[in-house]
Amino acid sequence: MKSIFFSLAFILIGSFSFAHTKNIEVMANRAFPLGIIEATEDAVPPTKEAVELPAACWIVTIHASCGGIYPTQYCNEGRHGTLSQWIRSINTAACGPTV
Amino acid sequence: MKTIFLAYLISFSWILVAQDIKVVKYAISYDFIPVVDTLKGTLGGPFEFLLLHADGESRFHASNKQFNDSMSYVYILANPQFANPKTQEEAQEAVDHYTTEMRNWMKNEVVNYLVRKDFGAKKIQNELTFAFPPQHLEEPLNFSWNIGEKQDTIAGLFCYNAYTTYGGRKYTAWFSPDVPIPDGPYVFSGLPGLIVEISDEKGWFTFRLKSISVSPHQRFWDVNYINPQSEVISRKSYVDQSIKQKNNPRMPAGVEVSEEQLLDMKKRHKRSYYLLLESY
Numbered sequence: 391m392k393s394i395f396f397s398l399a400f401i402l403i404g405s406f407s408f409a410h411t412k413n414i415e416v417m418a419n420r421a422f423p424l425g426i427i428e429a430t431e432d433a434v435p436p437t438k439e440a441v442e443l444p445a446a447c448w449i450v451t452i453h454a455s456c457g458g459i460y461p462t463q464y465c466n467e468g469r470h471g472t473l474s475q476w477i478r479s480i481n482t483a484a485c486g487p488t489v
Numbered sequence: 490m491k492t493i494f495l496a497y498l499i500s501f502s503w504i505l506v507a508q509d510i511k512v513v514k515y516a517i518s519y520d521f522i523p524v525v526d527t528l529k530g531t532l533g534g535p536f537e538f539l540l541l542h543a544d545g546e547s548r549f550h551a552s553n554k555q556f557n558d559s560m561s562y563v564y565i566l567a568n569p570q571f572a573n574p575k576t577q578e579e580a581q582e583a584v585d586h587y588t589t590e591m592r593n594w595m596k597n598e599v600v601n602y603l604v605r606k607d608f609g610a611k612k613i614q615n616e617l618t619f620a621f622p623p624q625h626l627e628e629p630l631n632f633s634w635n636i637g638e639k640q641d642t643i644a645g646l647f648c649y650n651a652y653t654t655y656g657g658r659k660y661t662a663w664f665s666p667d668v669p670i671p672d673g674p675y676v677f678s679g680l681p682g683l684i685v686e687i688s689d690e691k692g693w694f695t696f697r698l699k700s701i702s703v704s705p706h707q708r709f710w711d712v713n714y715i716n717p718q719s720e721v722i723s724r725k726s727y728v729d730q731s732i733k734q735k736n737n738p739r740m741p742a743g744v745e746v747s748e749e750q751l752l753d754m755k756k757r758h759k760r761s762y763y764l765l766l767e768s769y
Contacts, residue, residue: 486599
């Protein structure tokens with residue numbers, strides 16, 4: 391029981407000091423952007439802009455080359471690829487295969 | 490001022506071009522002949538595929554995809570105003586413009602595989618081409634071949650035969666030591682010469698050499714060949730989804746589709762045995 395308690399305490403204290411050190415580094419990096427304390431990627435928190443990417447989604451209607459009409463969501467956040475790639479993949483799914 | 494703008498535009502275009510065009514070491518085309526009726530043994534196609542190699546990486550996909558990709562790339566360079574829509578209206582306008590402009594250019598790429606062989610990292614990435622969100626299979630690139638004693642001349646090249654097993658199937662390959670390229674169609678590679686022909690034991694899937702170009706030349710080279718957000722999936726998931734797509738096809742997630750359209754898709758996929766190439 392004692393050993394579990396001490397292990398937990400050790401982990402808690404350890405993570406607190408780590409977080410504390412990290413905060414100091416962050417503050418230092420903000421205060422001295424030119425690097426009195428060397429900036430590291432971990433120490434500098436990402437900016438709000440970097441966290442909240444301006445991803446946008448739209449509902450667009452794609453007219454497939456074989457005649458069908460397909461309303462579809464397209465988001466510019468990467469998974470859909472470029473708009474032209476997305477149009478082509480819908481067209482391929484809608485019109486193919488004709489093996 | 491105009492000169493500065495023009496110079497800026499040219500240099501910017503050059504950066505774009507530099508990112509998406511590469512000098513390939515070789516470009517080899519293959520005919521893919523898949524079964525379309527397993528009971529009668531009827532074969533379909535042929536469908537032309539392309540094997541491109543640059544900087545220790547090979548890519549294998551439908552020749553029509555290569556054509557469509559490069560045409561789309563030229564379209565984007567020529568129509569930058571549609572590249573980044575900001576509103577719903579602009580997005581629809583971009584879709585309509587692309588569809589209208591490219592309708593007469595686009596080639597059919599319904600039978601497609603998309604395979605990337607990374608010879609440095611010794612891994613194969615195989616995209617589940619119909620899936621959305623994007624997914625791919627990732628497996629080590631280490632084929633074990635048994636070289637046979639048979640010899641033949643295929644496509645004018647002196648060949649030896651070799652055997653391997655891959656993805657639940659046994660394959661017989663014919664390779665030519667006269668073409669010292671240890672590469673081949675689809676995922677296959679690692680023989681002491683180019684794979685000229687490869688076929689599974691049932692004869693359902695055959696790749697046959699069509700043409701070779703070993704003089705370095707520029708080709709369109711998509712920097713995001715495998716979507717960077719593509720999820721790595723297991724072989725079981727890859728195969729199960731492929732079987733499902735053949736028997737009960739679905740449109741990519743987020744696409745509205747009517748029951749009638751789905752029934753039509755189902756009819757057309759009856760002969761899509763090419764989706765069953767991978768097994769376990």
